[in-house]
Amino acid sequence: MMDRTVDVITMGCSKNLVDSENLMGLLAADGWRVTHDPERLCGRVCVINTCGFIADAKEESINMILEQGVRRKRGELDMLIVMGCLSERYLADLETEIPEVDAWFGKWDWPGVRKLLAENSCDKSDSAADPQDVPSGGQITAGRILTTPSHYAYIKISEGCDRRCSYCAIPIITGPHRSRPKEDIIDEVRTLAKRGVREFQVIAQELTYYGVDLYKRRAIAELIDEMSQVDGVEWIRLHYAYPTDFPWELLDVMKRRSNICRYLDIALQHIADPVLSAMRRHITKEETYAFVERLRQEVPGIHIRTTLMVGHPGETEEAFAELMDFVRWARFERMGAFAYSEEEGTYSAKNYRDDISEEVKQLRLSRLMRLQQRISAEVQDAKVGQVMKVIIDRSEGDYWVGRTEFDSPEVDPEVLIKRSDAPHLAVGSFCQVHIESADDFDLYGKIDQ
Numbered sequence: 001m002m003d004r005t006v007d008v009i010t011m012g013c014s015k016n017l018v019d020s021e022n023l024m025g026l027l028a029a030d031g032w033r034v035t036h037d038p039e040r041l042c043g044r045v046c047v048i049n050t051c052g053f054i055a056d057a058k059e060e061s062i063n064m065i066l067e068q069g070v071r072r073k074r075g076e077l078d079m080l081i082v083m084g085c086l087s088e089r090y091l092a093d094l095e096t097e098i099p100e101v102d103a104w105f106g107k108w109d110w111p112g113v114r115k116l117l118a119e120n121s122c123d124k125s126d127s128a129a130d131p132q133d134v135p136s137g138g139q140i141t142a143g144r145i146l147t148t149p150s151h152y153a154y155i156k157i158s159e160g161c162d163r164r165c166s167y168c169a170i171p172i173i174t175g176p177h178r179s180r181p182k183e184d185i186i187d188e189v190r191t192l193a194k195r196g197v198r199e200f201q202v203i204a205q206e207l208t209y210y211g212v213d214l215y216k217r218r219a220i221a222e223l224i225d226e227m228s229q230v231d232g233v234e235w236i237r238l239h240y241a242y243p244t245d246f247p248w249e250l251l252d253v254m255k256r257r258s259n260i261c262r263y264l265d266i267a268l269q270h271i272a273d274p275v276l277s278a279m280r281r282h283i284t285k286e287e288t289y290a291f292v293e294r295l296r297q298e299v300p301g302i303h304i305r306t307t308l309m310v311g312h313p314g315e316t317e318e319a320f321a322e323l324m325d326f327v328r329w330a331r332f333e334r335m336g337a338f339a340y341s342e343e344e345g346t347y348s349a350k351n352y353r354d355d356i357s358e359e360v361k362q363l364r365l366s367r368l369m370r371l372q373q374r375i376s377a378e379v380q381d382a383k384v385g386q387v388m389k390v391i392i393d394r395s396e397g398d399y400w401v402g403r404t405e406f407d408s409p410e411v412d413p414e415v416l417i418k419r420s421d422a423p424h425l426a427v428g429s430f431c432q433v434h435i436e437s438a439d440d441f442d443l444y445g446k447i448d449q
Helices: 014-029 055-073 085-097 110-120 170-174 182-194 220-228 249-256 273-279 285-298 317-330 347-351 358-381
Strands: 005-010 033-035 045-050 079-084 152-156 199-203 235-241 260-266 303-310 334-339 387-396 399-403 415-418 430-438 443-447
Touching: 005 014, 014 033, 014 045, 014 110, 014 152, 014 199, 045 055, 045 085, 055 079, 055 085, 079 085, 079 110, 085 170, 152 182, 182 220, 199 220, 220 235, 220 249, 249 260, 249 285, 273 285, 285 303, 285 317, 303 317, 303 358, 317 358, 334 358, 358 430, 387 415, 387 443, 415 430
Parallel strands: 005 033, 005 045, 045 079, 152 199, 199 235, 235 260, 260 303, 303 334, 415 443
Antiparallel strands: 387 399, 387 430, 399 415, 430 443
């Protein structure tokens, strides 16, 4: 029989992290001690919540499974459990190829994980009531254990996606779009705000589609409006929108409510019409230019984070040149990019030939990111001399490290303040910072007196 400590390791995106936090809350209610730090594993049970989105993410998940499999073979673990997107997608193959894993579960089979642990616990009297009381895929928020710093949290408002972009495996893994009831989301925000959370990252595979299934309309604007009125909510930041049929009333709310960050994470993927058509994005080059222009007109100062792809089948040198020109014009404040990788079961894999060499893909990716680095440096330089509201995330060496409303945790630039200049600051506090200098990504400043 096992001791009652479970190490949970999360791979991939923030949506996976929310799933892990809810599972951890359930396991804690069952009497388990749960930890979430892969650098400090201390339990005899390890649960890995995997990612199966693209090749690099799958490789990271598999490497983590293999690493923990070695620990299992050496007797350092009593049980190794794998769940999440990778096992949802490749369960049959993985069971055969990695026998060191004791049990495999899909993305939302939390009852299965709980039941297995209850059956193998050394103290079954502490187990929770029937594990089947939690519906597969359900959101359990009251006892959610945050793994982020206590002042911010991710709020997942929906699961799945009805889009059918040619390259994307998300609909294969997660199924169709399913919105959470608005009342459940607002209750979760209230609960977390009472626990001291001040910043909320709203996430979904496609947040602009929120409400279509439940309310027969796009209800994202009213959801965010209600969320902004909850006591204690200082910042709301929006992630993973889609440009086609964008609900412009959402920007009206952003302009009206000061605690909604002027920030929008919206993947545009490409600009050349032949590539957009092949990607099945349902938008044109002309419409994309007009979309970005309208975003900036509607909300002056908005910071746009986007994701672009190079090397999709059929991307010519001319199409890539159009993409570079688009980035020069748009001057995205935040941008990530990745090279196309063929994913089993997607429209691209079934209908296109992966006709661009890996060498060409990586060369294009490097050129695109060098361009963005120059733009990012110029964007940051323009902030020197401004006074900006900053939330403090942590203390690191000689500095307090924080973020502005334009910076999402983990992925965006940070603001560094010398601790010797501001010994009174605390993690989770807000302050006004005079920006004195900048590098390619980060800002440096002093507390504004």
